[in-house]
Amino acid sequence: MDEVEVEVVVAHSERATLRIGDVFLKVDADQARIDAEAEVMALAPVPTPEVLWCRPPVLAIAALPGATLGTLGGPG
Template structure:
């Protein structure tokens, strides 16, 4: 992805320990605790379900790709997914 191709940056979540930004199809997680990022990357590696690809890590930032597929829902909106 070229930065010129980015139309917007969205703050997904932010608090005093971590901020997660969406830039195009990339999520940037900025975390004050490198150990927390290490645990998250290991958990994604071990998970038996699809997880985002780790694109790069340069403390304090972790860059991950968006998981392909259709979203099951969005925060604050009703889910379009079937209850089944």
């Protein structure tokens, strides 16, 4: 079995976002916030990540293909 790296993308007292390969896991204790995020992504008129599954308290989304446009804390 291949080793998969788990990257903490962002974490604070309300939410943690992890990247595992091509999947992002958003862990949030507020289920309403997760439900709203999944709903908004489905309605957005721009490319958004595919929602792979949503099981409280986790929303799993696919990574979007393409180049990274920037990094948090990096040059603007």
